[in-house]
Each structure stands twice: as C-alpha cells, then as structure tokens.
Amino acid sequence: MSTSVLERHAALVQAGELRPDADQVRAVSALAQVQAELEAVPARGNMIWRFLGRKPEPARGLYLWGGVGRGKSMLMDLFFDSVQIQHKRRAHFHEFMLDIHARLKAERVKEKGDPIPPIVAALADEARLLCFDEMVVNNMADAAIMSRLFSGLIAAGVTVVTTSNRRPDDLYKDGLNRQLFLPFIALVKESLDIITLDGPTDYRRDRLGSAKIWLVPNGPETTAALSNTFFRMTDYPPEDRAHVPAMELDVGGGRILHVPKALKGVAVFSFKRLCAEARGAADYLAIARRFHTVIMVGIPVLGPHNRNEAARFVTLIDALYEYRVKFLASADAEPDHLYPQGDGRFEFDRTVSRLMEMQSEDYLAEGHGPR
Numbered sequence: 001m002s003t004s005v006l007e008r009h010a011a012l013v014q015a016g017e018l019r020p021d022a023d024q025v026r027a028v029s030a031l032a033q034v035q036a037e038l039e040a041v042p043a044r045g046n047m048i049w050r051f052l053g054r055k056p057e058p059a060r061g062l063y064l065w066g067g068v069g070r071g072k073s074m075l076m077d078l079f080f081d082s083v084q085i086q087h088k089r090r091a092h093f094h095e096f097m098l099d100i101h102a103r104l105k106a107e108r109v110k111e112k113g114d115p116i117p118p119i120v121a122a123l124a125d126e127a128r129l130l131c132f133d134e135m136v137v138n139n140m141a142d143a144a145i146m147s148r149l150f151s152g153l154i155a156a157g158v159t160v161v162t163t164s165n166r167r168p169d170d171l172y173k174d175g176l177n178r179q180l181f182l183p184f185i186a187l188v189k190e191s192l193d194i195i196t197l198d199g200p201t202d203y204r205r206d207r208l209g210s211a212k213i214w215l216v217p218n219g220p221e222t223t224a225a226l227s228n229t230f231f232r233m234t235d236y237p238p239e240d241r242a243h244v245p246a247m248e249l250d251v252g253g254g255r256i257l258h259v260p261k262a263l264k265g266v267a268v269f270s271f272k273r274l275c276a277e278a279r280g281a282a283d284y285l286a287i288a289r290r291f292h293t294v295i296m297v298g299i300p301v302l303g304p305h306n307r308n309e310a311a312r313f314v315t316l317i318d319a320l321y322e323y324r325v326k327f328l329a330s331a332d333a334e335p336d337h338l339y340p341q342g343d344g345r346f347e348f349d350r351t352v353s354r355l356m357e358m359q360s361e362d363y364l365a366e367g368h369g370p371r
Helices: 006-014 022-040 047-052 072-082 091-111 116-126 140-155 182-191 205-209 220-234 238-243 270-278 281-290 304-322 343-359
Strands: 061-065 088-092 130-134 159-164 193-194 249-251 255-259 261-263 264-269 293-299 327-330
Touching: 006 047, 006 072, 022 072, 022 182, 022 193, 022 270, 047 249, 061 072, 061 293, 072 088, 072 130, 072 159, 072 264, 088 091, 088 140, 091 116, 091 130, 091 249, 091 281, 140 159, 140 182, 182 193, 193 327, 205 220, 220 264, 220 293, 220 327, 255 264, 255 281, 264 270, 270 281, 270 304, 281 304, 304 343
Parallel strands: 061 159, 061 193, 088 130, 130 159, 264 293, 293 327
Antiparallel strands: 249 255, 261 264
C-alpha cells in the first residue's frame, strides 16, 4: 500500500525536519491529488482499458514555481518516490532536452517526415508521468519545439509535473524569436495547475547555515568540513555516506564527464579532475546548468607554473558565476592570494573579484540560473 506524499510531508514537519509552511502544504495537497489520480488508473494493458474501449483520462499535471531553496526539489523527491506506478520518469530539464535533440537527430536521419510524432509516441510509451527539475528555457532550439512536443505528450495521456524558478510568463523572457515559444506558455496555463511555492524559509540557504564557503588550507580537516556540508545540504542519511552516488554528465558532442559525487543538485569535484584534465567552456557550462552547488577540493596556489590549470579555473568560475552556482572550496590560499604573482596575475583579478562576491550573502541568496 502506497503512502501519500501528503502523509510523508506531514511526518517531516512533525519530526522537525521541515518548518510549517502554508505554501508547501498547498503544493503537497496538489501533488497528493495527482498521485491519487495516477494510482487510480489501471496499469497499461489492463482488462478495464479494453472493456472501456478507451484510455482513462490522464491526471492533470502541475507547474511548481518559486524562489530558490523553497523546497521544490524536495517536494518533487517526496512525490516521485511516493507515486506507485510502473512507468514514470524524472529528469533534470536540461538533460531531458538534450535527450530530445539527440532523438530528433536520429529521426531526421531516417528522412521519414515530421520527427516530433514518433518521439512523442516513444516517450508516451516509456512513461505516463514525466517529472522535471528546474524548467528553464535559454536557447531558441528548445523554445522552437517545446509547444509541439509537450502538446503531443499531454494529448497522448502523459502527466507532466515540473518545478521552475520562474513563473510561466517569464520563461524564455526576451529570448530570440520568442513568439515561437508563446504557444507553450499558453499550453502550460491551459493544461497544468500552476502552484506558487514561495514561502518564508530558504531551505537551501538554511541548510548551508554558517558553513564557510572558502576553506584554507587544503587538508583532511577542510575536506571533512566540506564533506559535512555536502551531507547537510543533501540531507543524506549518515548510514549511507559510504555509498554516495556518482553520475555521468553529458557535456555535449558525445562526451561524458564523470561526477564523483552528485546528489540533489550538489556536485563534488577535485581541482585535478576539472582543471588539470583537458576541459573547456562547454564542460563547465554543462556543470553550471545542471548543479546549483559545486564543491571543489584541492585548489593549489596558481601561477605561470600551472598556467593551463589556472586558465581552466578562470573559465570554470566564469561559468559558475554566470549561472549563479554556489561554490564551496578548499584551497592553499585565500582568493586574493591564489595567484600571487607572475604573468597572468592581472587577468586573474576578475576571478578574485568573482570568488569574493560568490561568498557574499547577496550572491548566496540568488536563485540558480543564467543572469
């Protein structure tokens, strides 16, 4: 017997893990309704479907939007884990759209007409519940196809539940050829219930607490402190800490980046993995889009002796800053002494300025996403 997402949320509030929040209760109630409707529909191929002679009506989806740290991803966790149906899928929205473009490319090779309908049919066969984290649209390639793609999915009986930092009307705001995207906004308003989740508690900032953002010097103590911050931010059970999941991040061009630790939008890397290996802006932008927080250990003092590593570090910080990613690190020096002298010091000053700003309360309070 399944447990309602409403019951699980109430238990967390009672245990003191969450604070009473009217916005969250309203959102959880809506999610519980979607859960009940999804679970009330018999499994595919059930005799009832054939008896009725048609597919049952799909559950109406939800669009949860609000400021950073208000619990959107946490509620999505509870909802997705609670829903007891076989065909369901959860994805970060950026990764989902990368998958869509890969499918489009494969369909176009076949040269059999419009590639959207077969993709819709395949997705509808794979999942009748699609859950997305952080819906954001920042390129015309996505904007141009989203209306037809999601119209097809909803018509095929797929229930869509998504989170976003933006209200529907602000998606792809000021984007190139935005008129191509407006039908998608109309679709969201017509087909999904829009729930605002903007309560008083910033849980993400709350869980970061008074943790130091930049720790000096590198060593077991600073690594342990960052590890504790990671587990506090991700609410990971202490008994499972030896088995933190890794992930493979698609950075485009058929290339995959191994992320040693990744959980709930927080990623952990070593300086060597990201800056000593041959990496470029595409890799760092993929990281910045996917994770709201990046933790890096082992940053050395930089200079002409490790010029390539320093240049990659500059590019990484530019990408993280552009997407307002929270950056926690251990290093052998404070930011203003990280590149103390030599050729390239002048160019590094902007990175120092950004690293200092990224430790400020104003920056930490900003939502994840492009400026």
